[in-house]
Amino acid sequence: MSEESDLWALMTGFAAISLLSVGGGIAVLPEMHRLVVEQQGWMDSLGFAKRFALAQAAPGPNIMVVGLIGWEVAGLIGMFAAMLAMCGPTTLLAYGFFRLRASLGTALWLRVIERGMVPIAIGLIAASGVLLATGAAAGAGSTVATVLAAAITLGSTVFVWRTRRSPLWVLAAGAVLGASLLG
Amino acid sequence: MSDTVAPTKPALFLGYAKIGLLGFGGVAAWARRVIVEERRWLSERDYAEVLGLGQILPGPNVGNAAVMIGRRFHGLAGALLATSGLYVGPLAILVALAVFYDLYGTTPGVAPFMQGVAAAAAGMVMGTALKMAGNLKPPIELVAVGVLALAAAAVLRLPLPLIVLVFAPLGVWLSLRRAWRAEAAK
Numbered sequence: 001m002s003e004e005s006d007l008w009a010l011m012t013g014f015a016a017i018s019l020l021s022v023g024g025g026i027a028v029l030p031e032m033h034r035l036v037v038e039q040q041g042w043m044d045s046l047g048f049a050k051r052f053a054l055a056q057a058a059p060g061p062n063i064m065v066v067g068l069i070g071w072e073v074a075g076l077i078g079m080f081a082a083m084l085a086m087c088g089p090t091t092l093l094a095y096g097f098f099r100l101r102a103s104l105g106t107a108l109w110l111r112v113i114e115r116g117m118v119p120i121a122i123g124l125i126a127a128s129g130v131l132l133a134t135g136a137a138a139g140a141g142s143t144v145a146t147v148l149a150a151a152i153t154l155g156s157t158v159f160v161w162r163t164r165r166s167p168l169w170v171l172a173a174g175a176v177l178g179a180s181l182l183g
Numbered sequence: 184m185s186d187t188v189a190p191t192k193p194a195l196f197l198g199y200a201k202i203g204l205l206g207f208g209g210v211a212a213w214a215r216r217v218i219v220e221e222r223r224w225l226s227e228r229d230y231a232e233v234l235g236l237g238q239i240l241p242g243p244n245v246g247n248a249a250v251m252i253g254r255r256f257h258g259l260a261g262a263l264l265a266t267s268g269l270y271v272g273p274l275a276i277l278v279a280l281a282v283f284y285d286l287y288g289t290t291p292g293v294a295p296f297m298q299g300v301a302a303a304a305a306g307m308v309m310g311t312a313l314k315m316a317g318n319l320k321p322p323i324e325l326v327a328v329g330v331l332a333l334a335a336a337a338v339l340r341l342p343l344p345l346i347v348l349v350f351a352p353l354g355v356w357l358s359l360r361r362a363w364r365a366e367a368a369k
Contacts, residue, residue, distance in 0.1 A: 020241060034342065050297045054297070059207045060210060060274075061206075079277065089242075115321070116328075117351060117355065120347070122312050125311060127332070129309030129312060131336075133305035135305075139298055149299075152299055156304075159306070160307050171304060175299050
């Protein structure tokens with residue numbers, strides 16, 4: 001019973017979120033955090049941040065974290081249910097809209113609207129970063145560890161912001177620093 | 184321009200499987216490379232159009248583009264083949280990662296390692312946001328809208344539909360106002 005209602009909440013929750021995920025998956029991360037950590041209590045903030053980081057190690061569109069959340073809730077079925085809920089509705093939309101092409105893509109009014117919306121998406125992506133950073137720092141056992149986690153986040157922010165190198169470098173550096181200093 | 188090649192059904196699946204499998208750290212760059220440069224399914228311009236439309240619709244834009252490109256060449260079967268190709272590799276790896284997390288995610292030796300990666304990934308997301316803002320250079324009033332959206336989501340923890348409902352009209356209005364003024368100044 002509980003398993004089934006969890007699965008139901010997983011699918012309806014992610015399907016709703018998917019329809020709001022205009023402009024990429026990371027902007028809806030705060031909403032996922034609300035659903036998964038705050039409303040359903042499926043995991044804590046650190047677990048959420050860790051799973052997001054782990055999903056970054058998988059190739060594919062950057063919504064793969066949804067699969068790991070589904071796995072935690074209901075195993076393999078949960079993983080497929082969550083991915084289907086996240087991708088199904090938007091896939092159907094894309095299928096229906098495929099004819100709308102050039103005329104729409106280059107329309108001036110659309111660009112003006114986009115210019116008004118993109119800053120919101122960027123703000124939401126930044127909010128995702130803040131929530132993930134809070135989650136990653138929260139799990140640290142001591143004050144020193146919290147400061148260290150925050151320092152890793154800060155260093156990684158500057159690296160990704162200021163250089164054109166692959167972000168995989170910061171993940172590797174974070175792993176090495178975490179393993180050697182946070183333990 | 185004219186030397187594009189329509190993929191067969193197996194080629195569509197395999198091409199997208201390659202994109203999915205190689206797309207570490209994001210599939211966008213690989214998708215363009217495979218579709219436009221390697222296999223020549225679409226011209227640069229056609230691909231940019233499909234991707235642009237994929238961006239306007241909700242969902243991952245490369246995923247949306249896969250549906251539209253698959254449908255263009257082979258109808259429903261093409262859309263399904265391209266989409267399943269895109270996800271088959273990443274899903275297999277994701278299962279392995281989930282098993283890894285269950286086994287080691289919270290064991291004493293591995294937890295600090297995972298926490299370091301999580302802290303770095305958080306910075307990666309923030310750095311990406313800063314980079315996007317830097318590339319876009321939005322006018323000051325739209326920067327303010329972005330910062331307010333950040334605060335609403337990260338500090339006030341408001342639900343996303345509410346944030347969109349409040350800030351989307353505001354952002355669009357500010358953007359329209361700027362466009363009108365630029366027009367009037369001409």
